[in-house]
Amino acid sequence: MSSATIYDKDLLALQEMRTAVRKAKEAQAIYQTFTQEQVDEIVKHVAEKAYQSSERLAKMAVKETKMGVVEHKIIKNQVGSKDVYESIKDLKTVGVVREDRANKLLEIADPFGVVLAIIPTTNPTSTAYFKTLIALKTRNAIVVSPHPYAVQCTKAALEVCKEAAEEAGAPADLLQILTYSSMEATSQAMKHPNIQLILATGGGGLVKAAYSSGKPAYGVGPGNVPVYVEKSAKLDVSIKHIIDSKSFDNGTICATEQAIIVDKTIKDKFIAKLERQGGYILNNDEKKKMECLISPQPGRVNPAIVGKSASFIAKEAGITLPENTRVIIGLEDKVGKNFPFSLEKLAPIFALYVAEDLVDAKRICTQLLNLGGRGHSLSIHTENDQIARTFAVEMPVSRILVNTMSSIGAVGGTTGLKPSMTLGCGSYGGNITSDNISAEHLINIKRIAYGNKSVDLPKQVTTYQDLFDDDEIRETLNAHISNELDQALIQSVVEKVIKKMS
Known part of the structure; x- marks a missing residue:
């Protein structure tokens, strides 16, 4: 052309x-x-x-x-x-x-x-x-x-x-x-x-x-959404929500979960159930191949994987998956632009982090949000409502999705949020609103505002001229006009004002 x-x-x-x-x-x-x-x-x-x-x-x-x-x-x-x-x-x-x-x-x-x-x-x-x-x-x-x-x-x-x-x-x-x-x-x-x-x-x-x-x-803004699976969560239901959400339209909704944070005490049970429901945990060699596909350039996600199926992505990376695989998972312990699994991936690919405790889970979630999802959304699966409320208070996000699919829940499909395809991120994410638009x-x-109260103004008023005699006014105005106001003159004027008003 x-x-x-x-x-x-x-x-x-x-x-x-x-x-x-x-x-x-x-x-x-x-x-x-x-x-x-x-x-x-x-x-x-x-x-x-x-x-x-x-x-x-x-x-x-x-x-x-x-x-x-x-x-x-x-x-x-x-x-x-x-x-x-x-x-x-x-x-x-x-x-x-x-x-x-x-x-x-x-x-x-x-x-x-x-x-x-x-x-x-x-x-x-x-x-x-x-x-x-x-x-x-x-x-x-x-x-x-x-x-x-x-x-x-x-x-x-x-x-x-x-x-x-x-x-x-x-x-x-x-x-x-x-x-x-x-x-x-x-x-x-x-x-x-x-x-x-x-x-x-x-x-x-x-x-x-x-x-x-x-x-x-x-x-x-972007939605690098963490999903925290707290130790009290009903694992079978929670995992179904998470996998259904991540595989929904191959992960193209910005409110889709991007990284799983699971409590250490339930890690083994969680992973076993995750694999039974269609999650595939990559080994070290497979993870390296997938990292190269996810982010050929540091900090940038490969657009060729966006909205593609797990099988397509695995084939592109040179990895063979079991037939029932719905989402691909890489074990991770670091967050940053040089760690591809921690980025927002609009595809059925998860990072999986293990948290020592609640405090550690908050730390990991905050790091992920700071990397690229501040103000958007966070998902949590727990039977302890106080923990959900604590996250809502402390996390820099506009939506906390509790025990539901984050992708559809954030847009109002499975929650009481306003149905919307444009989700504000508030000042956390540089947006003017945190609402579902x-x-x-x-x-x-x-x-239209009608008068409904009255204000009585003072009958006697004090003006600038009342605070100075004529010579002082003239001296100050002349100094101002000639741009000769100095620190001593300013101090003198201030003292005279205070004296006259006291």
Whole structure:
């Protein structure tokens, strides 16, 4: 491909982006006038059509990205459509949304305008569903920027939503997608004057770019999630949760467990049960081979393993696995960029650490989070609720998942958390919020405040001139104008002020 062809593609991408933003802005101006009833009907119809297309789009996503498992992506699509809808359907997003009669306060919802939604390759259709629904619910327009490796499936997901929205009465052009794979166009879109909010789900560089754009942005950090198996845990159930979670869609959810920390007193029993449920413990030679595959360059995970099955990964590493293997496990005792098993691996690969006691478990978890998962999530399996609460208080994370699958639990699938495909990491991870992002994050709240108390101002007031005589004021002003204020003069003025006020 010639440089001229590449240059022309970038120009086309920039023009497509500018046109998309313009059309979205014009459509949003119309959509902003819709009633709550009109909005709710549109959102309901889009959610229904998206849910019905879950299987078709799951197959498209796996085929195009070569990541994940079709059956699991169907579940993701269902969460991103039906579960998200159920969580937002009763939310008021038009007009007066709250009234505090006692304090004479009214809250009025107002949309941001045009939202730029950046979609990851790991969840290309479910995230498109999710971001579209929360944008529509809040009377925003949306411009979707898909991952270069998932353009077609993300486009198909948006087309389902667009067609359904317009069938229910939404303005044409309210939903837009950028079909050219251009980082330059995405970068320029972030800074476009008619983009009012950025929803960035993706790699660290992308999230930093969103936060550096000068626009309001919700970005999310990495999720190097530790899972602590405390000695009181019900091992059979806990191990099932952990393996099911890690193998779900081949580990592509950022809230998936990355390293197991098990108490020393139950280590042998835990490993035996782990192997019976499909975990394979690598020997030393196999571990070295796997380390080279996981991280050919220190601190960087090989993208070729992301979303791949345990059997595929083992074959690439030159390792033979038993047929029932679901996850690959390497025994580890160190944490750092030079220790590949301690990194965030969006694949069915675990590090396994043995903790001497509770204090040691906290130390290992903290080190793993500091390596690359601060603010995201931590999973714990225990029958001692006080220990779970202690971890919640002490760990620098936004979500503590107790006795459940971390991957699905964090996004609201098996817990009471808000269903979401974008999980904030709070200030721990450099994010503006620690919430599961949803519709309430996409509206401005205006407040009408009526006077309900009075303030009596003093009848006599003291001004600057009252504290000095004319000569002192003139001396100070002249010194200030000529930039000749020195330490002695400042001290003198301070003493005079104190004297006059005492």
